[in-house]
Amino acid sequence: MPEPMAAPPQFHVYDTTLRDGAQQEGLRLTVADKLRIAGYLDELGVGFIEGGWPGANPTDTAFFAAAARGELVLKHAQLVAFGATRRVGGRAADDPLVAALRDSHAPYACLVAKSHSRHVELALRTTLAENLAMVTDTVQHLRSEGMRVFVDCEHFFDGYREDPAYALEVVRTAAEAGAEVVVLCDTNGGMLPSWMGDVVSAAGAVGVDLGVHCHNDTGCAIANTLAAVDAGVMHVQGTVNGYGERTGNADLVPVVANLELKYGWSVLPEGALAEATRISHAISAVTNVPGSARAPYVGTSSFAHKAGLHASAIRVDPNLYQHIDPALVGNDMRMLISDMAGRANIQIKGEELGFDLSDRELAARVTEQVKNREAEGYSYEAADASFELLLRSELGELDEYFSVLQWRVHTHSAAGERSDSEATVKLRARGEEQLFVGEGNGPVNALDAALRRALTPAFPVVDCYELTDYRVRVLEGSVRAGGGHGTNAVVRVLIDTTDGERTWTTVGVGSNVIEASWEALSDAYLYGLLHRAAPEPAPAEVTVVD
Numbered sequence: 001m002p003e004p005m006a007a008p009p010q011f012h013v014y015d016t017t018l019r020d021g022a023q024q025e026g027l028r029l030t031v032a033d034k035l036r037i038a039g040y041l042d043e044l045g046v047g048f049i050e051g052g053w054p055g056a057n058p059t060d061t062a063f064f065a066a067a068a069r070g071e072l073v074l075k076h077a078q079l080v081a082f083g084a085t086r087r088v089g090g091r092a093a094d095d096p097l098v099a100a101l102r103d104s105h106a107p108y109a110c111l112v113a114k115s116h117s118r119h120v121e122l123a124l125r126t127t128l129a130e131n132l133a134m135v136t137d138t139v140q141h142l143r144s145e146g147m148r149v150f151v152d153c154e155h156f157f158d159g160y161r162e163d164p165a166y167a168l169e170v171v172r173t174a175a176e177a178g179a180e181v182v183v184l185c186d187t188n189g190g191m192l193p194s195w196m197g198d199v200v201s202a203a204g205a206v207g208v209d210l211g212v213h214c215h216n217d218t219g220c221a222i223a224n225t226l227a228a229v230d231a232g233v234m235h236v237q238g239t240v241n242g243y244g245e246r247t248g249n250a251d252l253v254p255v256v257a258n259l260e261l262k263y264g265w266s267v268l269p270e271g272a273l274a275e276a277t278r279i280s281h282a283i284s285a286v287t288n289v290p291g292s293a294r295a296p297y298v299g300t301s302s303f304a305h306k307a308g309l310h311a312s313a314i315r316v317d318p319n320l321y322q323h324i325d326p327a328l329v330g331n332d333m334r335m336l337i338s339d340m341a342g343r344a345n346i347q348i349k350g351e352e353l354g355f356d357l358s359d360r361e362l363a364a365r366v367t368e369q370v371k372n373r374e375a376e377g378y379s380y381e382a383a384d385a386s387f388e389l390l391l392r393s394e395l396g397e398l399d400e401y402f403s404v405l406q407w408r409v410h411t412h413s414a415a416g417e418r419s420d421s422e423a424t425v426k427l428r429a430r431g432e433e434q435l436f437v438g439e440g441n442g443p444v445n446a447l448d449a450a451l452r453r454a455l456t457p458a459f460p461v462v463d464c465y466e467l468t469d470y471r472v473r474v475l476e477g478s479v480r481a482g483g484g485h486g487t488n489a490v491v492r493v494l495i496d497t498t499d500g501e502r503t504w505t506t507v508g509v510g511s512n513v514i515e516a517s518w519e520a521l522s523d524a525y526l527y528g529l530l531h532r533a534a535p536e537p538a539p540a541e542v543t544v545v546d
Helices: 031-044 058-071 096-103 117-124 128-144 156-162 164-177 193-204 221-230 252-261 272-287 308-316 343-352 360-376 384-395 443-455 460-464 513-530
Strands: 012-015 048-052 078-084 108-114 148-154 181-186 209-214 235-238 402-412 420-429 432-440 466-475 490-498 503-510
Touching: 012 252, 031 048, 031 058, 031 272, 048 058, 058 078, 078 096, 096 128, 108 117, 108 128, 108 164, 117 128, 117 156, 128 148, 128 164, 148 156, 148 164, 156 164, 156 181, 156 193, 164 181, 164 193, 181 193, 181 221, 181 235, 193 209, 193 221, 209 221, 221 235, 221 252, 235 252, 252 272, 343 360, 360 384, 384 503, 384 513, 402 443, 402 513, 420 443, 432 443, 443 460, 443 513, 460 513, 466 513, 490 513, 503 513
Parallel strands: 012 048, 012 235, 048 078, 078 108, 108 148, 148 181, 181 209, 209 235
Antiparallel strands: 402 420, 420 432, 466 490, 490 503
């Protein structure tokens, strides 16, 4: 392994989630969303937050106005307003979009400038000389107005490959006009890591601090960014969670994690990297774009282990199958329970849940039961609650809070009318038999209502339980399927339930979707009762309703 590179005297981590990331298909951010995300980015410790393009759209203009009113207080980051060089044939001092940059009250401006000769002639429809004049005029004007300026050289890498002399002349022009950093942009995302070094080195010969901005169209945005760092750039741009148009931008979290943990550079404030997982997930919640479970460093599967061979090694030393300690990025190791699990998986998972499975015979028995049930269609990878119930049952530690004596559900539908469902649940809880009816907008909703009503007199805490997600999958290949397929196949149901503080997942498998749903639903209530936070008050007098 080569000696680690020395860090440059200064290094910029520049986030463009609020501008370039917001160009992702289906992603819509309000001013309030942008303010919240900016706060999270500041917690992560990035040096620069590109807030948007004031003057180009009302939301971005309103965001900068809100920031100027004090609605955004940044402890680490500098706010950057994005814009473009002045219009062809005009003056920067008279350009309305340049004026919007001045009026944004941001201390920094980042200007996009054409650096590909064909783009200048075909897209701007002007001369190469006029494009250079536009760069010079706009940078000098903003500098004279007290703003500090970065310049994004759009399509730089493609432009360099077609006309290297002109691409480098744009870099030189921006630097001589007063740009502090000139950013080389792989706008089409077509570069490969092995191509980056020579191009970046050629631009570095101009004698200006360089940055890089990579898109992910080849799947190489992170690698291309690091290759540019190796070639000498001191400013990296990206977005949290890799948001951006088409296939997205370089994901900034893996970029900075690699720089901190692999290069050994301190590019974030001390301790900030340990917040990366929390912040990545928090931003996903604001954007309403689910994060990838397989995202490097911060994904829920980033340190998840399924194979029994892995688990056996991890019991000896967790680092044997993990490239870093997950805590360094605020993540955690997870042991998955499946038909691929070995005894070590079961033992580690049991320890996570607080059970002693050091007895090899007991661990082997639980492992065999898991494998058999997975063959029938159960899945415990995403259903820790159901696995704990199975484990408690095997250990003889599963308290019987209630026993279901009978349940049924009926759905009625007439032509042109909305269908209605009615469920009846008969159970015994705390020595009392109870029969309750529930109505709902579907059979599962009706069963949930009936079960909740039946349990509430004995366990009032169940009133705060809420079903938050419901997923069904057809299982044509399970042992239990018995050759059925399509609508005749066995189904698996996963239900997420919350009590407002924690969320748990249970699984049910059955020959029809209602049967599977009932198993997952009743186990969800049982698990909730096992983990209820406060002791139950004395039950009220129970009235049996038929």
